Amino acid sequence: MEETNFEYLHELVSQGNFNNLKNELVEMNEVDIAEFLGELDRDVMIRIFRILPKDLSADVFAYLESEDQGDIIAGITDKEIQKLVDDLFLDDVVDMVEEVPASLVTKILKNASPDTRKLINTYLNYPEDSAGSIMTNEMVELHDRCTVRQAIDKIRKTGIDKETIYTCYCIDNSRHLKGTIDLSDLVFNDETALLSDIMDDDKQLIYVKTTDDQEHVAELVKHYDLLAVPVVDNENRLVGIITIDDILDIIEEETEEDFEKMAALLPSEDEYLKTPVLVLVKNRIGWLLVLMISATLTGSIIQSFEDMLAVITGLTAAIPIITGTGGNAGNQSSTLAIRALALGEIELKDWFKVLFKEIRVAVICGLILGLANFGRMLVLGNPGGMEVYLTVSAAMFFAVIMAKMIGCMLPLLAKLVKIDPAVIAGPVISTLVDSLSLLVYFALAKAFLI
Amino acid sequence: MEETNFEYLHELVSQGNFNNLKNELVEMNEVDIAEFLGELDRDVMIRIFRILPKDLSADVFAYLESEDQGDIIAGITDKEIQKLVDDLFLDDVVDMVEEVPASLVTKILKNASPDTRKLINTYLNYPEDSAGSIMTNEMVELHDRCTVRQAIDKIRKTGIDKETIYTCYCIDNSRHLKGTIDLSDLVFNDETALLSDIMDDDKQLIYVKTTDDQEHVAELVKHYDLLAVPVVDNENRLVGIITIDDILDIIEEETEEDFEKMAALLPSEDEYLKTPVLVLVKNRIGWLLVLMISATLTGSIIQSFEDMLAVITGLTAAIPIITGTGGNAGNQSSTLAIRALALGEIELKDWFKVLFKEIRVAVICGLILGLANFGRMLVLGNPGGMEVYLTVSAAMFFAVIMAKMIGCMLPLLAKLVKIDPAVIAGPVISTLVDSLSLLVYFALAKAFLI
Numbered sequence: 077m078e079e080t081n082f083e084y085l086h087e088l089v090s091q092g093n094f095n096n097l098k099n100e101l102v103e104m105n106e107v108d109i110a111e112f113l114g115e116l117d118r119d120v121m122i123r124i125f126r127i128l129p130k131d132l133s134a135d136v137f138a139y140l141e142s143e144d145q146g147d148i149i150a151g152i153t154d155k156e157i158q159k160l161v162d163d164l165f166l167d168d169v170v171d172m173v174e175e176v177p178a179s180l181v182t183k184i185l186k187n188a189s190p191d192t193r194k195l196i197n198t199y200l201n202y203p204e205d206s207a208g209s210i211m212t213n214e215m216v217e218l219h220d221r222c223t224v225r226q227a228i229d230k231i232r233k234t235g236i237d238k239e240t241i242y243t244c245y246c247i248d249n250s251r252h253l254k255g256t257i258d259l260s261d262l263v264f265n266d267e268t269a270l271l272s273d274i275m276d277d278d279k280q281l282i283y284v285k286t287t288d289d290q291e292h293v294a295e296l297v298k299h300y301d302l303l304a305v306p307v308v309d310n311e312n313r314l315v316g317i318i319t320i321d322d323i324l325d326i327i328e329e330e331t332e333e334d335f336e337k338m339a340a341l342l343p344s345e346d347e348y349l350k351t352p353v354l355v356l357v358k359n360r361i362g363w364l365l366v367l368m369i370s371a372t373l374t375g376s377i378i379q380s381f382e383d384m385l386a387v388i389t390g391l392t393a394a395i396p397i398i399t400g401t402g403g404n405a406g407n408q409s410s411t412l413a414i415r416a417l418a419l420g421e422i423e424l425k426d427w428f429k430v431l432f433k434e435i436r437v438a439v440i441c442g443l444i445l446g447l448a449n450f451g452r453m454l455v456l457g458n459p460g461g462m463e464v465y466l467t468v469s470a471a472m473f474f475a476v477i478m479a480k481m482i483g484c485m486l487p488l489l490a491k492l493v494k495i496d497p498a499v500i501a502g503p504v505i506s507t508l509v510d511s512l513s514l515l516v517y518f519a520l521a522k523a524f525l526i
Numbered sequence: 527m528e529e530t531n532f533e534y535l536h537e538l539v540s541q542g543n544f545n546n547l548k549n550e551l552v553e554m555n556e557v558d559i560a561e562f563l564g565e566l567d568r569d570v571m572i573r574i575f576r577i578l579p580k581d582l583s584a585d586v587f588a589y590l591e592s593e594d595q596g597d598i599i600a601g602i603t604d605k606e607i608q609k610l611v612d613d614l615f616l617d618d619v620v621d622m623v624e625e626v627p628a629s630l631v632t633k634i635l636k637n638a639s640p641d642t643r644k645l646i647n648t649y650l651n652y653p654e655d656s657a658g659s660i661m662t663n664e665m666v667e668l669h670d671r672c673t674v675r676q677a678i679d680k681i682r683k684t685g686i687d688k689e690t691i692y693t694c695y696c697i698d699n700s701r702h703l704k705g706t707i708d709l710s711d712l713v714f715n716d717e718t719a720l721l722s723d724i725m726d727d728d729k730q731l732i733y734v735k736t737t738d739d740q741e742h743v744a745e746l747v748k749h750y751d752l753l754a755v756p757v758v759d760n761e762n763r764l765v766g767i768i769t770i771d772d773i774l775d776i777i778e779e780e781t782e783e784d785f786e787k788m789a790a791l792l793p794s795e796d797e798y799l800k801t802p803v804l805v806l807v808k809n810r811i812g813w814l815l816v817l818m819i820s821a822t823l824t825g826s827i828i829q830s831f832e833d834m835l836a837v838i839t840g841l842t843a844a845i846p847i848i849t850g851t852g853g854n855a856g857n858q859s860s861t862l863a864i865r866a867l868a869l870g871e872i873e874l875k876d877w878f879k880v881l882f883k884e885i886r887v888a889v890i891c892g893l894i895l896g897l898a899n900f901g902r903m904l905v906l907g908n909p910g911g912m913e914v915y916l917t918v919s920a921a922m923f924f925a926v927i928m929a930k931m932i933g934c935m936l937p938l939l940a941k942l943v944k945i946d947p948a949v950i951a952g953p954v955i956s957t958l959v960d961s962l963s964l965l966v967y968f969a970l971a972k973a974f975l976i
Contacts, residue, residue, distance in 0.1 A: 105730050107750050232714060241710050242692050259709060260691050264682060280555050298778075300557050301771040303753065320770055321751040327774075328748075331781050332865060338785075339861035339952070340854055348866040349879060353886045360858050361891050365898055367854050368922075371847040372902060379843035379909065386836035393829035396849060396960055397821040403853075404790055404817050404953045408810050411789035415782060416798040429799060436803045441811050448815055452822060459829065472818075502789070502952060503854045510846055 082112045089120060098127050106132065110139035122151040134163030142175035149180045157187040166192070167212035167322065170199045207293050208286030210326070211307045211316030216244040218271055220254045225267040231259070240304050240319055246275045251313040253283060253306055283308050286315060290326050295420070297323045334418060338411065338501035340367065367503050374399075374510045381518045388525050390460025394468040395514070401445060402475035402513045403506035409434055409483030410505050414497045417487060427488050431481065438480035446473040467520050474520075475513030482508060532562045539570060548577050556582065560589035572601040584613030592625035599630045607637040616642070617662035617772065620649045657743050658736030660776070661757045661766030668721055670696040670704045675717040681709070690754050690769055696725045701763040703733060703756055733758050736765060740776050745870070747773045784868060788861065788951035790817065817953050824849075824960045831968045838975050840910025844918040845964070851895060852925035852963045853956035859884055859933030860955050864947045867937060877938050881931065888930035896923040917970050924970075925963035932958060 088097040101109050101124075109128070113121045113136065125148055128136060137145065137160060149157060149172075161169055161184060169188075173181050173196055185193050195213060202208030216234070218227045231241055244262070246255045255277035265274050283306045284293050297305055297320060307316040333343040340363035344351055378385070378395070385392045413430065416422040422430060446469040453465040483505050487497035538547040551559050551574075559578070563571050563586065575598055578586060587595065587610060599607060599622075611619055611634060619638075623631050623646055635643050645663060652658030666684070668677045681691055694712070696705045705727035715724050733756045734743050747755055747770060757766040783793040790813035794801055828835070828845070835842045863880065866872040872880060896919040903915040933955050937947035 103730070105732065105750060108730060228713070259713070263678070263709070263713070280553070280558060282555065298774055300555060301774075303770070320753070324748055324751075324774070324777075327777070328869075332869075335785070335788075335861055335865050339857050341858050341861065347871045348862055349872060349876065349883070353883060353890070356883070356887045357890045357894075360855075360887065361894055364851060364854055364858075364891060364895055364926075368847060368851045368895055368899065369902060371850045372906065374846040374850070375843040376906075378846065379840070382839060382842055385842060389832060390829070392832055392835060392842055393825040395845065396824040396828065396964075397818060399846060400821045400824070400957065400960065401814060401818045403956075404814055405810070407789050407953065408791050408814075411785055411791065412798055415785050419778075419782075421797045422799060426799065433799070433803060433806070437806045437810065440803070440807045441814060444807075444811055445814055445818055449818060452819060456822065456826075476814075503857065506853075507850065510850065514846075 082115065085112055086115075089116065089124070094124070094127060097124065102129060102132060106135040107139050109136045114141055114144055118147050118151075122148055126152065126156070130159060130163065134160055138164060138168040142172065145172050146176040146180055149176060149183060154183075154187050157184060161188045161192060165212050165214050166195060166199070167210060170196055170209070173200065202286055205290045206286060207284045207288045207290060207307050207318060208316075210290055210293075210322055211286070211318050213316045215304070215306070215314075215317040216241050217251075217314060218244050218246050218257070220246040220248055220270075220272040220275065222271055223267065224262050224265050224269050224271070224274070227257075227262055227271060228267075231262075240317070243304050243317075245306050245314055245317070246271050246277075247314050253281065253308050253312060253314045255281060256306070282306075284318070285310070291330055293318055294323050294326045294330065298327070334414070334498045337496060337498035338414065340364070340501075340503040363503065367507055370507050371510070374507070374514060377511055377514045377518070381521075384518070384521065384526065388460065388464070388521065390458055390464045391468075391521055391525075393458070394464075394471075395517075397449070398468065398471050398475050398513050398517055399506075399510045401472055402479040402509045403502070405438070405441060405445075405476045406479030406483035406505045406509045407502040409438075409480045410487055410501050413484045413487040414501060417491060417497050422488075424488060424492055427485070430484050430488065434480045434484040435477065438477040441480070442473040442476035445476055446470065463525055467517075467524050471513065471517035471520050474516045475509065478512050478516070479505070479509040482512075532565065535562055536565075539566065539574070544574070544577060547574065552579060552582060556585040557589050559586045564591055564594055568597050568601075572598055576602065576606070580609060580613065584610055588614060588618040592622060595622050596626040596630055599626060599633060604633075604637050607634060611638045611642060615662050615664050616645060616649070617660060620646055620659070623650065652736055655740045656736060657734045657738045657740060657757050657768060658766075660740055660743075660772055661736070661768050663766045665754070665756070665764075665767040666691050666694040667701075667764060668694050668696050668707070670698055670720075670722040670725065672721055673717065674712050674715050674719050674721070674724070677707075677721060678712055678717075681712075690767070693754050693767075695756050695764055695767070696721050696727075697764050703731065703758050703762060703764045705731060706756070732756075734768070735760070741780055743768055744773050744776045744780065748777070784864070784948045787946060787948035788864065790814070790951075790953040813953065817957055820957050821960070824957070824964060827961055827964045827968070831971075834968070834971065834976065838910065838914070838971065840908055840914045841917075841971055841975075843908070844914075844921075845967075847899070848918065848921050848925050848963050848967055849956075849960045851922055852929040852959045853952070855888070855891065855895075855926045856929030856933035856955045856959045857952040859888075859930045860937055860951050863934045863937040864951060867941060867947050874938060874942055877935070880934050880938065884930045884934040885927065888927040891930070892923040892926035895926055896920065913975055917967070917974050921963065921967035921970050924966045925959065928962050928966070929955070929959045932962075 085097060085100060088100065113125060116124065121144060125133060137148065173184060185196065188196065199209060216231055218230060242259050244257050244259065245253060246257060248254050255275035257271060257275040261274060282296060282300055282302065284296065286307055286309055293305060304317045304319045306314055307318060309315050336343045342359040342362065344355065344359050449472050450465050450469040453468065458465065486500045486505060490497045490500040535547060535550060538550065563575060566574065571594060575583060587598065623634060635646065638646065649659060666681055668680060692709050694707050694709065695703060696707060698704050705725035707721060707725040711724060732746065732750055732752065734746065736757055736759055743755060754767045754769045756764055757768060759765050786793045792809040792812065794809050899922050900915050900919040903918065908915065936950045936955060940947045940950040
């Protein structure tokens with residue numbers, strides 16, 4: 077596929093040739109149209125948005141950045157808003173309402189139908205990041221006592237407005253979720269068959285509750301390769317669905333948060349280039365300060381051995397090599413532990429297996445690194461002589477072992493006390509490892525060299 | 527949803543009650559059955575796999591770990607293999623062939639039909655991680671000159687074996703991809719309509735080539751919210767599709783690789799607990815050695831200033847605080863730059879915007895950290911007096927600025943010279959930042975304190 081190129085479209089805009097522009101746009105994918113609109117100035121964007129065919133404009137709107145969505149809401153008539161809110165999927169309306177300024181929210185709610193307004197308010201009341209807050213109500217519900225023929229007729233009549241018709245949800249008179257049926261099963265089955273006879277009503281019917289965390293929902297969809305998952309309320313009544321495209325966004329969001337936490341950053345919501353400098357500072361300075369202050373511990377350990385360091389030449393130069401190697405070794409272990417926890421590959425009860433594995437890895441890595449370091453000092457003819465070489469190499473060996481033990485155990489410990497393991501990553505562990513390896517190093521030096 | 531609990535099933539196994547066990551299993555989701563089988567001993571697993579209904583066993587097989595798949599292939603008859611390979615989706619067969627030992631590959635190929643064997647070999651020849659290597663040929667192809675009625679008849683006849691029937695692919699006589707049509711459009715349209723009139727034949731028809739990288743495929747599917755994407759060969763002929771469930775796996779795989787590279791680890795393919803100790807050592811020791819040896823630079827900088835450090839009290843103790851803070855600050859910037867590159871939020875041409883932003887952030891962070899450090903030393907009554915406090919604080923200010931500039935620029939530079947930016951993460955940048963900040967620190971100390 078070639079890269080999307082909007083040059084010709086921009087040319088049409090600057091020529092004011094909106095007729096040709098419209099003809100070009102209607103042939104395009106809604107994602108690309110939204111991207112193109114995002115490149116335009118506010119007024120031109122609104123003008124072009126308004127000339128889009130009505131059935132296309134809602135699709136395009138859903139893919140616009142929330143800032144652009146706000147501009148459009150502010151720039152179109154009440155009647156247009158009414159039509160737009162009507163055409164959008166409910167989850168996209170809720171997303172927008174959560175993002176745009178309060179004055180625009182009023183404008184949107186005023187122009188929504190009473191039913192939609194009520195639903196929006198219900199959705200806004202679900203806890204942030206819960207299944208309820210991300211679901212949509214545009215699913216196909218079928219009564220479990222109807223026939224395939226009746227079901228297909230219903231889908232023909234109402235399905236066109238639904239977010240997915242590929243999985244339909246079977247409910248009883250009290251709206252309890254009884255089973256699911258794929259569109260393909262309807263197409264392949266006899267028209268007189270009853271849904272209750274052909275639907276999927278496994279004991280293990282897969283669904284989530286409105287209050288479930290979105291991360292749990294994503295896990296489930298990934299685990300079972302689903303295209304959509306039904307959402308039920310506390311009385312097990314079907315209230316919505318969550319589709320795979322929203323799941324993809326959640327997975328990406330949660331992964332980014334892990335990357336950010338592991339780099340001692342507060343999670344940010346916006347794209348990098350769109351985040352103001354002061355927000356970036358705010359997201360970074362907290363952890364930097366905490367880690368800088370806690371490095372005081374390392375500093376005071378060095379300080380208390382300053383006399384020894386001043387006397388024995390060659391000791392000071394090895395400090396960053398020992399702490400650096402320990403930090404890197406610990407970082408490797410903590411990253412693996414944090415990710416294995418996040419992906420469900422390990423659990424708290426596996427702590428001993430993990431620790432035992434890491435110790436074996438650490439002993440081998442520590443030996444290799446210690447020997448390599450001895451060779452390095454020998455080759456470079458470092459000052460201090462054999463005793464110093466041996467002391468530094470031994471300190472490195474122990475630093476690697478401690479670093480890997482701490483690196484794999486702290487994330488598990490964090491999980492145990494309900495702290496996000498990703499927060500206990502590299503920088504935090506380095507700070508701890510630095511102090512401990514220096515203590516071991518100086519103890520060895522004191523024992524062997526003085 | 528409750529957690530899956532296999533206790534009762536294990537009880538049935540230990541009672542040897544395979545009849546009841548089978549009745550329980552057929553009611554379960556294939557993903558859960560595979561998970562349960564994975565918990566069993568080899569012989570019991572094979573025995574239970576063989577009592578599963580034939581239409582279910584292929585579904586379950588696709589979700590087994592490759593080790594278990596190999597055990598089953600080794601333990602069942604040629605005839606059973608033949609049926610299994612026939613029932614599996616082609617991409618799952620190819621995945622298996624890529625993982626199991628060579629002797630089993632021969633056994634599988636021997637029992638595959640000549641057509642399947644030829645296809646497997648073709649797929650195996652596509653470059654690793656290319657679209658061709660992950661696609662499947664189980665898609666619904668419809669001739670663009672047929673009617674809706676003919677299309678639905680064809681789907682009814684052949685669709686049941688296809689990986690997805692929700693998007694069908696329209697081709698001409700030479701198998702060129704002409705457009706796509708959703709099953710829902712077939713259901714909603716007049717039976718006599720021609721596909722060529724109702725199919726989606728945007729100018730921007732979305733497809734990939736067999737040689738495209740899987741990461742590009744994942745981007746595309748995410749960007750356009752697709753459920754499947756068609757794959758064409760060099761002559762633009764339809765040869766396969768890639769479905770969203772495989773895309774999810776690719777996204778996860780690529781993300782994990784980024785996590786691992788950023789922690790100075792070689793990417794591993796297996797789950798943590800299943801990876802042997804020596805493989806873990808191999809994945810870690812390389813970078814640890816490289817970084818340890820390169821830390822020699824930092825060591826020799828300290829060494830060449832050892833006389834000064836021995837004389838001026840308080841200088842040595844501040845070394846880990848300055849380098850640690852620089853490392854953390856650089857780590858934040860490099861993580862953001864690497865992820866923004868991976869997500870396409872920034873490109874090479876944005877380098878100046880990124881640099882300018884980071885410098886502004888760095889100046890503010892550096893000022894705050896420098897001041898905080900001055901306060902810290904004052905409060906703790908560090909040795910060395912005001913001049914030392916000022917020197918350390920100034921060195922910290924410059925270290926943060928250098929760290930953030932290097933942290934944001936090196937990933938872009940890596941991208942420019944076609945190195946994976948994730949490799950230029952925390953550990954590599956720390957090593958560089960350590961040396962530079964020490965040089966600045968000692969230069970300042972020399973200027974102000976001697």
